[in-house]
Structure formats: C-alpha cells, structure tokens
Amino acid sequence: MTLFVNNLTHLDVSLWCPHRGLIGASWHVGVELDGQLGEDGMLFDFGQVKPWVKSHLDSGPDHTLLVPLEAPGLSVHDCSEGICIRTTTPYPMEVRGPRQAFTLLPWKEVTPQRLADHYSTVLSRRPPPRVEAIRLELHDEAIEDAAFTYSHGLKHHEGNCQRIAHGHRSRLRIWAQGSRQPELESAWAERLHDRYLVTEDDIADAGPPGPRGQLTIRYKAAQGQFQIRLPRERCIIMPTPTTVEHIAAWLSDGITSESESEVRVQAFEGIGKGAFSGPRSVMANG
C-alpha cells in the first residue's frame, strides 16, 4: 500500500548556485509512504505523518543556506561565528553564522530532486512502524505570471527568519487604474530577481562606491552573530527591515513615484502568504 500527502508543508531556503550565485527558493513538500496496514486499517495516521515530516524539515534545511560543498570556488571554514562560507564564482561572497544556519551538502549543485532524495534517506533511518519506504517530493509553485527569488535575514525575528541567508520565491501582483499591470509586474520582478535585500541599518561596511564594490551586512540576533559580504550590484538596500509588509510598501511607493500613477501591490513571501500595500480603490475601475 502507498499513502501520499501533497502540499504537506513548504521549504523556504537560499542556496548557492554555481551559475546564478545566491538565490532564494520556496518548494512545496509532498511525501509518499510504502508499507503495511495496521489493525486500524491505516498505514500511518495522516495526523502524525505531517508533524513527523515537518519537524525533520523545520529542524533541518528549512530557513538555511543550502551549500553545495563541491561547487567550483566554494570553501568552508570554522570561524568565531560558527562557520564561514566563501565563494568565487559566479561572484565573491562570504557568509558567516552559527552552524544551524547552513545545510552542507556533498554535491556540485543543489537541486530540489537531490534534496528530496537526501531527506528521504534521512527519514528512512528511523521509519515509523509498518512504513517500509519513504519518498519526499519537492517542487516549485506553478506561477504563470511574474515572480522573483530573493534572500534576506530578519535580525528581530525570534525564529529562523533571523538567519542572514534564507530566501523565498514569490509572486508579484500590481494593480493600477482598475486592472492588473503585467508589464510593471515583470519589470519589477526582474529588478528584484536573485537579489539580496539589505536593511540599511545592518550595513557594517559600505565598501568603495560603484557596482563592483562589496557590501558587508552584520548583525547579532538570538541565535548568534551573522555576517554576509557580497557585491553591491547583487543587493537592494531598503530603509526598513525586509519584512514582506515593508517590501510591499517599498514597491508601491517606488512604482507610484516612477509611473506617476497610484498602484496597489501584492507581494508574496514564498508560497501563499504576503502583504498588500497601496489603495484598494485602484483595483477597480470607476
């Protein structure tokens, strides 16, 4: 017998890609379990499948930076903060933080399929009674219109969002003069795509001016000391913490001032949640 649970939870992570650099990702998580039925007619109670899988992922890869140890130009060192990851290609980056903020993986490149197979093996080490095989499945949300991926850290967050390099893949919707604005959506999603969103107050060293200069962002949070240094051109600096409420407001203010027309923005933080900013009245004509 095979049991399945679709959309069991989401994973929100950043990962180092040898081609694109630091990118955010949000994946739907599903699971299939093979095994024998018990006297209760069940293979494993759905009410227990979900917390069992979710607790492993929440205390593992969720809200971490996924680090492919065999990626070209990538190295890992111990440091006073915990561990330090350095990269050279496609651009130089250094990130430091407590160990729990990183998931080290013995590959050249991270893919959702590899990660799913890896955590299927981890879960299979201590399977629930009667469960003989476990297959996790990770996939992107299907998004037909504009979307972007970004990475950030929220130093005031009490949970794992304080980690300086975690990220999301997010929809972006914009309304003006009574209708959706697909061209604006694509243009602004493109501006944000694969960027690191910086809170201005957290900049410890702004480096030399110009796009090739490096920004250093540093803060102390409940889990420890965090630091990331990466090219200024990969960053977008915001005057506020990079919560989705502030991202939505930053977008609606910026788009309104550039297009000289009031807009309402729906910014997502990963899958299925986010914030609106701007007047509701621009969503309807008249």
Ligand SMILES: Nc1nc2c(c(=O)[nH]1)N=C([C@H](O)[C@H](O)COP(=O)(O)OP(=O)(O)OP(=O)(O)O)CN2
């Ligand atoms: N009102 C807000 N709350 C939170 C924000 C935010 O911007 N505005 N941001 C975060 C974090 O950035 C975090 O990445 C969001 O992760 P989330 O999926 O909510 O975290 P959990 O893993 O705790 O949620 P699950 O439902 O367990 O996946 C947090 N809050």
